[in-house]
Amino acid sequence: MALNTIGSISIHIVESLSVPTGISGNMVEIVDMARQHVSNYTGQDIGSNSIDAKYQPAIVNLAKADTIDFISANEDAGNVRLDELTVGDSDTKVVSQAYRDMAENYLKSLGRGYGTFKKTLV
Numbered sequence: 001m002a003l004n005t006i007g008s009i010s011i012h013i014v015e016s017l018s019v020p021t022g023i024s025g026n027m028v029e030i031v032d033m034a035r036q037h038v039s040n041y042t043g044q045d046i047g048s049n050s051i052d053a054k055y056q057p058a059i060v061n062l063a064k065a066d067t068i069d070f071i072s073a074n075e076d077a078g079n080v081r082l083d084e085l086t087v088g089d090s091d092t093k094v095v096s097q098a099y100r101d102m103a104e105n106y107l108k109s110l111g112r113g114y115g116t117f118k119k120t121l122v
Contacts, residue, residue, distance in 0.1 A: 003056045006031040006048045012060070013067055023070050027063075030070070034062035034103075041107050054110060061103035068096040 003009050010027035013019065019027065032048060038058045039046040046055055072092040 003060060004049070004051045004053070006035055006051075009051075009056070009060055009063060013063055017064065017067055017071070019067060020071065020074070023067065023074065026070075027067070030066050031059065031063045034059045034066065037062060038107065038110075041112060042110050043112065058103045058106035058110065061099045061106065065096045065099035065103065068092050068099065072096070 003012055006028055009031045013031070014024045014027055023030075035046055035048060035051070035055075038055050042055070044055075046052070046059075051059065069092075
């Protein structure tokens with residue numbers, strides 16, 4: 001499955017995390033915020049379509065971490081299913097942080113973009 005659009009990433013996360021209906025309706029926005037974060041971090045223009053493969057892992061993992069946080073905040077308890085693994089609400093912070101850490105590692109490997117400017121004397 002190609003994860004090169006915010007829509008395809010949204011669908012992937014909804015299916016892999018078993019996201020409740022109330023949150024799944026906001027998945028495109030959650031993924032788009034992750035895309036914007038990666039774009040801001042790298043200094044690269046990353047559109048919502050045709051997302052380069054090198055940015056996809058960071059975007060997916062940030063969006064998964066945010067989704068798990070939303071599920072945990074909205075369900076007051078219960079379980080989150082990650083494919084075959086089910087974790088209770090006490091474990092959701094650990095899982096969320098693990099995805100966030102993976103995303104940060106991907107971001108670090110991409111490098112950070114810095115703007116440069118040239119000052120001219122008049």
